[in-house]
Amino acid sequence: MLVAMIALLAAVCLVVGSISLLLLRGFLISQLDGQLDSVGHRFAQSYGHKPPCGTEQDGGPPCFLLSPGQRFGTLSARIVDGNMSQSGVLGGDGTPHDIGRRDDRDILDVPVDGQPHTRYIGNLGVYRLIAVERPDKSAVFVTGLPMTEVNTTLVRLGWIELVVAAAGLMVAGAASTLIVRATMRPLQRVAATAGRVAELRLDRGEVALAERVPPGDTDPRTEVGQVGAALNRMLEHVASALEARQASETQLRQFLADASHELRTPLAAIRGYAELTRRSEDYVPPDVAHALSRVSSQAERMTSLVEDMLLLARLDAGRPLAREPVDVSQLVVDAVSDAHAAGPEHRWTLRLPDEAVLVTGDATRLSQVLANLLANARVHTPPGTTVLAELSGGPAEASLRVLDDGPGIPPSLLPHVFGRFARGDSSRSRAAGSTGLGLAIAHAVVVAHGGWVGVESVPGRTVFTVRLPMHGASPVSPPHNGAVAAAVPATASNGTAPNGSVRNGAVPSATVPTAAVPTTAVPTADSHGQAR
Structure with a gap:
């Protein structure tokens, strides 16, 4: 906006300067033409009288140039029968000088109409010339005045206008910047209020929307x-x-x-x-x-x-959970053991770090998260599917991944897998023993612990990832890797899972028998999650 304003002012200055130069040029030329007309007629009338230099000689400069009141640079010439008889110019030392034959043609071409004409005459520069014929038509007298002063005045004025316009534009730009900033300051406050509102989490929970535009910026008389x-x-x-x-x-x-x-x-x-x-x-x-x-x-x-x-x-409702150090490594071992006992037809693999991974939370609820994720993989994948539970710990967070090489989750269903009562068919079949709340509970528990849970799925590979803050660390921020997060509304949604139901089943604890898993029953896995 400011640039456009400065450009408009520059255009206005250019137009005004150009018009003023043209008008001044016209005025100066008109003034010069008046002087030229007076000098030309005086030259024509004075010929035949006693010249100031005594005698007129053909081929020399006219003695008229020595008449009192002549300007330096005045040009005069006498043409007889189309040939240059006399020509000269009054020099800066007050004496006439011969023009030279090379410039005769420029003088001879001046129309004999009593009107001033502009011509460029050799080394003399630009002249205004007027040709007047004697009444007896015996000779034509050409008189000229230099345009040096006119051009010098125009160039000087042009530079003055350029400097003044540039200074004016700089001053106008600085003043406009201050004015625009002062004018836009209320709008900036309005935008700041809108920005603070945009940063609020309005999708869930109790929201105290106290942000308002200050009363001073709500004057209806202004835009x-x-x-x-x-x-x-x-x-x-x-x-x-x-x-x-x-x-x-x-x-x-x-x-x-x-x-x-x-x-x-x-x-x-x-x-x-x-x-x-x-x-x-x-x-x-x-x-x-x-x-x-x-x-x-x-x-x-x-x-x-x-x-x-x-x-x-x-x-x-925000009911607080227990807050105590929890060994997630032991929870994972117990959960995989229970899953192996409940689904021996699957291949269960386990990968743990060398040291214990401790988080702060509710051991019972975290065990339920692990049981629901493993039960989800068991119920919604065919027998023979390999399920890997992988735990890793870092300085700030613990990461648990449950991977399987089953048929995967359809892309249309991925955004809704953490929804409550999510079903893949209209009949809401519970043939697999699912309540439709397993992943919703996992989401709620993980979020209550300050963590994050998401899912990525393609045919042949489904990964549920749980990230929890380590003991004494701050809450986990969600990643930006394209995984579907668990921030979904608690409403039912429809979709079709590979086996006709949503992969969202909570398995009651009574249906997962607690049994110790022999060492050979839970084989280790290589770096790609495959059983050895």
Whole structure:
């Protein structure tokens, strides 16, 4: 904007300077022509009278040049029958000088019309010439005045205008910069307010949107004030919408927590009565025994779902977790052992660092994260799939990766794998024993520990990565490697997994038997994650 303004001022200065030079040139030439006309007619009228030098001689300079009042550089010539009879120019020493035959042609070409004409005459430079014929047509008298003073004046004025315009542009540029900065300062404050709002996390949790444009920048009489007032109104509407959303989410979380808590007692009673009836010594018909077995099984399943929902509700409410040093290496060994016992048809491999990896957190919840990730790999990959659990530790964070060489996750489903109740089909089948909350719980627990969890998947390679801050370290920042992060809304989403269901299954602890894994059952892995 400032550059355009300076360019416009420069163009205006150029136009004004050019017009002033043209007008001045016209005025000076007009003044010179008046003098030339007077000198020319006086020269023509004086011929035939007694010349100042005594006698006129053909071939020499005209004696008219010695008349009083002649300017230095005045040119005069007499042409008889088309030939130069006399020609000369008044020198700076006050004496006439011969022009020279080489410049006669320029003088002879001047039209005899009594009008001034511009000609360039050899070493003399640019002249204004006028040709006047005697009344008896016996001779033509040419008189000229140099344009040196006119050109010198124009050049001098041009330089003056250039210097003045340059100085004026610099002053105007400096003044414009100060004015623009002062004018834009309120807009900068409005932009700063919008920038602070843009940096707020508005997608989840309770948001206190207190940022507003200062009252001094909301004057409706100015354009910037109108923008500031409009931004304040928009922020008011956004704050109201966020408060309504937060109230709705709080009410929903409270309802889930209350419902889950209230359902635990009747579910426990159903399971207890069903088990008591099955263990009764009285004869129970086979169909009744089968029905009781199904009631007990579904009650256990419902209990697992309620426990998961209650855990998510507590995590969403910001319920603090236990904070104590946890040996993640031991948790990984135990989780892989349990997974091997639950899925012996898979190849389970393990890679651990030489030293223990300690983080600060809740050992029970972290164990649940590991169990859910390994169960996810077991349930949604075919038998014979190799699953690698790899743990590494650094100065600031611990990294756990669960890799498998299964069919992978479709790209359309990747953004939703950490969603709650995510299902791959409309029937919401639970044939694989999944509650649809396993990865959502893993996400919530990892985030509650100040960590990050993401997934990358292509056919033949799926990698779930969990990053946790080391004991005493600050929270982990998310990477920028293109992995799908676990920052997804807690809503159901649809997609198709390789086997017809979403790879998002939480396996109840009762279905993963705790068994020690022999050394040969968990082979080591090479650098590519393949079993040896």
